[in-house]
Amino acid sequence: MRALTVEEARQRAAELDLRSYEVAFDLTDPGDTFVTTSRIRFGATSASSWVDVKPERLISVVLNGQTLDVGALDGGRFPLTGLTAENELVVTAELKYSADGEGLVRSVDPADDRVYTYGMSSLESAPRYFPCFDQPDLKAPYTMTVKCPEDWVVLGNGAATRTAPGEWTLAETKPLSTYFVTLVAGPYHLIHSEYDGIPLGLACRQSLKEHLDRDAEDLFRTTREALDEYHRMFRQRYPFGEYWQVFVPDFNLGAMENPGCVTFADTLVYRGQATEAERSTRARIVVHEMAHMWFGDLVTMKWWNDMWLNESFAEYMAHRVSEDATSYGGNWTDFAFVRKWWGLQTDQSSSTHPVAPDSLKDARQSLDDFDGISYAKGAAVLKQLAKYLGDDVFLKGVNAHLEAHEYGNADLQEFIEKLTEAGARDLDAWSEQWLRTSGVDTISVERTAEGVVLHRKSPDESRRLHKLSVGGYAEDGSATLRDVVLAQDSVEVAMGNHAIVVADADDDTWAKIRLDPASLGKLTEVLPRIADSTTRAVVWNSVRDSVADAELDPRHALDLVVAALPHEDSDIAVGSLAQWLEGRVLGRYLDYEESRGPVADAVGSKLASTVPGSSLQLITARTFVATTDDTGLLTTWLDDAGAPDGLVIDADLRWSIVLRLVRLGAYGAAEIDAELARDRSTEGVTEAARCRAALPDGKEAAWNRIMTDPAIGVQELLATAEGFWHPSQNAVTAPYVRRFFTDIAGTAEIRAGMVVGLTASRIAPKYAIDEELIAPAEALIGDECVASGIRRQTANFLDDLRRAIAVRRAFG
DSSP states (O other): OOOOOHHHHHHHHHHEEEEEEEEEEEOOOSSSEEEEEEEEEEEESSSEEEEEOOOSEEEEEEETTEEEOGGGOBTTEEEEESOOSEEEEEEEEEEEOBSSSSEEEEEEOTTTOOEEEEEEOTTTTGGGTSOBOOSTTOOBOEEEEEEOOTTOEEEESSOEEEEETTEEEEOOOSOBOGGGOOEEEESOEEEEEEETTEEEEEEEOGGGHHHHHHHHHHHHHHHHHHHHHHHHHSSSOOOSSOEEEEEETTOSSSEEOOTTEEEEEGGGSOSSOOOHHHHHHHHHHHHHHHHHTTBTTTEEESSGGGHHHHHHHHHHHHHHHHHHHSSOOOHHHHIIIIIIHHHHHHHTSTTOOOSSOOTTSOHHHHGGGOSTIIIIIHHHHHHHHHHHHOHHHHHHHHHHHHHHTTTEEEOHHHHHHHHHHTTOOSHHHHHHHHTSOOOOEEEEEEEOSSEEEEEEEOSSSOOOOEEEEEEEEOTTOOEEEEEEEEOSSEEEEEOOOOSEEEETTTOOSOEEEEOOHHHHHHHHHHGGGOOOHHHHHHHHHHHHHHHHTTSSOHHHHHHHHHHHGGGOOOHHHHHHHHHHIIIIIBTTTBOHHHHHHHHHHHHHHHHHHSOTTOHHHHHHHHHHHHHOOOHHHHHHHHTTOSOOTTOOOOHHHHHHHHHHHHHTTSOOHHHHHHHHHHOOSHHHHHHHHHHHHHSGGGHHHHHHHHHHOTTSOHHHHHHHHHHHOOGGGHHHHHHHHTHHHHHGGGGGGTOOTHHHHHHHHHHSOTTOOOGGGHHHHHHHHHOTTSOHHHHHHHHHHHHHHHHHHHHHHHHO
16 A cells, blocks of 8 residues: 655645544454444545545445445545535445554453453554544544443543443544544543543553552652643643543553543553653653643644654653653653663664654655654754743743644744744754754863863764753762853863863753763763763763774773662663663673673672662662573572562563573473463563563574564564574574565565564564675665665664674774
């Protein structure tokens, strides 16, 4: 099926004026299909157009009372001719439930065999469960009716009312774009609340009931705190009636901002222990989706090139509002360690793109740009802009933008116009520098007798202006900060002599930071004494990036981590550094066994000294499990003996231990089956799949499921891919390395949407550091018959491969 182009979308938007949707769902068939009827009223200035529908069987199409030939359906588009000034279109279709996270997703919970459904409409997915004009700038109000099993409840964008056993009506909504229309139906567990006149609700599958009940007050508190802050910041209150937050199974993203009914991955309902970093992340996701109610839902982009107006704004607000208004702290530390690091890597990849690119990509290709640039870089740019303009001007412009385009659509230029009217100056130059170019500057430090010289090196001619703070740190970690505007390629900063000098110490700009040799030499001693965790994140990002650029020996970086871990008190830092070591350093830059041991020893020592029951103890224990080779100790932990005081060996940690024992060769299929017998939940099935993929004799079955099984659910699919590769198993997985390049393209024939790229990313052979893989990777990337998401992820794989080869070549 061909994707919608921007030219087609603009023409259809110019010719059609949508009045309303009435959508009726019949979900009573227990099989793998359902029936939907869309009644669409719209005006037209052209005699012809088309409606989008992707059915198993098109039952009927009636336009203005005339029955049309269903055989005219072509590639998901049904042509409409003879349109008049006012039209009524009624399309009835039998459609198929989805297992790939797009369309109407159907999931069976193995804990109790209950069936759950939910709608995911983003980018080309809406026509998989209701006929529609599928593009962001064709908005209309929706009314829905649903027939379903009598024990089900129904939720959606409008308030739901049960009208008879198994029959529901959803109230008419405000004008919505198709990509955030949703329907949630199943035997969900519901929790009701209310705040400031707004009905609030939480929902999850029944097997997670006790866990959501336990976390309900935490989630409602964050929701209340964010609502208060958004109402303070924006001149319009929350505009979409009820506010449900539904935790759904087998979600392919973190969350989706459907007005009135936000859907979240139910992995965010924690069955057991969770670190403070994880709970803080969940709170930010809640706040992020709430920001979309204004930026994205109330005012929507015209085309996907301006998705950054949605995602960058929500990402920025998630961290700002969470830090300023919620009970969770450390949000900007997380941004630096996690989100910004993600974005910086993306911006240095071959697939980099401007924050606000030209609108050349079609809807399917645009899906690839939901990445670290559209989220993290855009958020960093907005953070810098808000600081530069000041809140008075920034929020005045934002509110004017929301008021001018409410329930409609707008683009970047219209946003810039409102900021300019509010008092901003020179935004065209700012937009050109930060939004219309790609790539990242490098800022380095040179010592002088009076202080330092900052040097800016750009990958292009943009010459971006940077406002930042330079931090000088004494041996005891005490700080001296200087504010600097870096408008030239070099600028002198008078600040005396310091043990360590850190450019952009407050993490205010978007740049690669390089430490001078004297600072690098003092890091082991001084870094643990720097109190500001965000500054420490800036330093660690510099270290990680210098290693990736083959400028810093990864052995030196490993020594720094091992020396710093005993003193690090941030679970965000420990978790991020552990993830970097496991994903990049161990087995890719350095020999796995030689480099794993020191990490395991350092983490083991830290585990012995952390506060029992603390978040820091939990993240340290997880890292220890992933790196130790002490099978005897891990086995005793599973037997509820020998674990550190305060550490609860819950179901999730048990699965991590089982996975490690499988990789160490101490456990096999029988032990996995025994663990699954203890945990017959959805989560247990997913973790068992991860463990089976890690078995030496389970590789072929795992590979075949990934490459050929359209029925496997999203979470089980991704877990299988994640369990497949490990640097300790390179000999076992060697036969599959080249099969990636021949087999992965076929997965786009059995799945669609976000999961296509996610699968390619997870199952790419990242531990195979071999120059002979460059040619097949380039061939796959260059094959335009291959889905764009697969080519994008293969390009990212190739970038990482080349970096690893360069690091090994430089440092042996």
